[in-house]
Amino acid sequence: MDTADKINKYSQKIGYDIKVLGLAKTIDNDLAETDHCPGYGSAAKYIATSVLEAAKDAEIYQQNIITVIEVMGRNAGWLAAASALSKLSSKVGADLIYLPERIFCIDNFLKDVQKIYDKKGKVIVVVSEGIKDANGKYISELYSNTHKDVFGHSQLGGVGSVLGELIREKIEKRVKVIEFGILQRCAMHFASKTDIEESVIAGTTAVKCAIEGHSGYMVGFDRNYDEYGTYHCSTKLIPLSSAANAEKIFPAEWINEAGNNVTQEAINYIKPLIVGEVPIKTDCGLPVYAELKKYFIAKKL
């Protein structure tokens, strides 16, 4: 959005007639001024489903086991929070959820895990890659090296392994660590129908607005509930300058007091975004996804 804003301002300055409209696409759901972002609903659905499946997997064994699942999210816990939905359709799912918006305390964490372990023998822990201790130090950095991506952001990862090792030492040797990695942003085979439909509306709105002569806006979403409590989504135009570089973190009041789960309000917010499945075209049993034609790439269109 910052780049789009700069292009828009520069085009206006030099009198170049181009219309710049931004789309709030990010699975991180951390853009300001919009209720939610295209992409988030599908990633949330994949995460909640995979956490549910991992919990089912643990359930069938007699032995105790602790599963630690690491989810994307450098500064915002929206993706990790989505794992709370795993319990909507099942008795098993995420037992403990830790977001980067709350200071992570290893002692409290081990107490939380021990408590559920003593009760059930099986624990499903979901953790954002970006959780930090009271000194602002990434938990993943306490034990491992980090790489930087092209923007100079620390490339996180490994916090699941770090916590898994801690649990192995202190509580239970049988630990599984799962890192969803890029699968959570590219697993189109189980996308949310709501998300796909809203994404198409956002894109269509941007094109229509450009044709009508608007420029310098991001297409955002508003959320409404009708008299029956049914969720509806509408679009709105937000000045790019308001959306650029502002980060919408997960609301503090949607994290429970103990800092190890999210509240019902958070579940209510995410729930409508993951509804519905999209029939995908397959060939030989494999999804067929759109490919940019060589023609367009060659012409750099």
Added chain:
Amino acid sequence: MDTADKINKYSQKIGYDIKVLGLAKTIDNDLAETDHCPGYGSAAKYIATSVLEAAKDAEIYQQNIITVIEVMGRNAGWLAAASALSKLSSKVGADLIYLPERIFCIDNFLKDVQKIYDKKGKVIVVVSEGIKDANGKYISELYSNTHKDVFGHSQLGGVGSVLGELIREKIEKRVKVIEFGILQRCAMHFASKTDIEESVIAGTTAVKCAIEGHSGYMVGFDRNYDEYGTYHCSTKLIPLSSAANAEKIFPAEWINEAGNNVTQEAINYIKPLIVGEVPIKTDCGLPVYAELKKYFIAKKL
């Protein structure tokens, strides 16, 4: 199958009238005497799909990137081999595939990766967790510690990270490591219809055979092709003693000469097993899976 065989023999010895039928269920596809195993087709479909999606993810970036994907398979490469199918519906997919049936040479591996990297800038590597060097030492053990599971098997994992680090040092800093972990055995949301249907047939056959008085057999599969080349699957009874403790590894002749991919014969073998999708029941956008009723668990039935 070994346990089923023992129960059968002991029951006969003490004159206890119980019928013991085995089902060849394992995603590893490594049971002897059967063409393939229930579960394998769905895991193969998930792996091929996720490798395809990871390859699509890498494709959209301008920067070069090398993706290393670690797949289950201690001694048998059936699961890693399934990643070859990623290219059936797409131009991108697994470029290099390493199975435990072939000795893994780090120098050759780096040369393989470098060659594709020089040509395309992007490389998708798929590797079985159980690959070993010429001394029979697990590649994952060369750099990391291993844990043992309840059967005393080494709990592998980490070979993806080991190879990722090597690539970072020698070829390209931008490396993504993905470990599918238990997701490849529990991601029921994208199961193979063929696999599900065949599993039901196997189970039904076992019950029918027990009612007819058979005991001490595993229900296995035979594969046939009709005059149009269409795949058909039929069941057969295999003495438990033949199936027990025999491991069916991936055929040496289905690995290419360079040892870095599988042949067309391998693809032809796996291809029919992943065909078709199963509509799943959902609630709030999440899969609803069968749960054993408390009643049955309490009565230990």
